[in-house]
Amino acid sequence: QSALTQPASVSGSPGQSITISCTGTSSDVGKQHLVSWYQQESGKAPKVMIYEDTKRPSGISNRFSGSKSGNTASLTISGLQAEDEADYYCFSYTDSNTWVFGGGTKLTVV
């Protein structure tokens, strides 16, 4: 199975909105509502930000939102803050009963 496709990097200014895409196939991203997104700060373990495509865990800012259209899932961060600078990964269940990560996207807040 191949990693899901994410842009290597995105950037934005404080207060702006950015969107990170995650493209797979009808066998993974497009299969079920089981895409999640993780934020990984430097040297730390990943932390879930969005699950089941669009749901936000308690304690996660409503500036983070998820969506999906066909085989592409997206993470949008609105009102960008310096503290959002991190690596972001999508993660999806596949129809082979396995799971796969995206390649990761480095978010820079300039």
Place this chain on the structure above:
Amino acid sequence: QVQLQESGPGPVKPWETLSLTCTVSGGSMSNYCWSWIRQPPGKGLEWIGYICSNGGTSISPSLRSRVTTSVDTSKSQFSLNLSSVTAADTAVYYCAKYHYDMSTTLHTHLDFWGQGTLVTVSS
């Protein structure tokens, strides 16, 4: 609050077997699935596989021939063995817990993670 802690013997020599254990505290292992993930230095996350408390497993196709997993709920531990390691297996290895949605009976995402442990393969 569930906590996970990876532990292992330290550096591993090429062609030997890498063995890691994840100890779970603050909650029961029963009715959940537990995952291993790794991250080579400077690279992205790679899903290795999962094992459930009832013994059910799934392993990434790229690692299936070299990976075995086990679970011991009485000790609140699950383990990973990766055989015939090479330098390409050098990575931070994480253990994590799957969230279980009772309404859909699906394991939906990884909600708790260990801090990770760096395993270096070197002669």
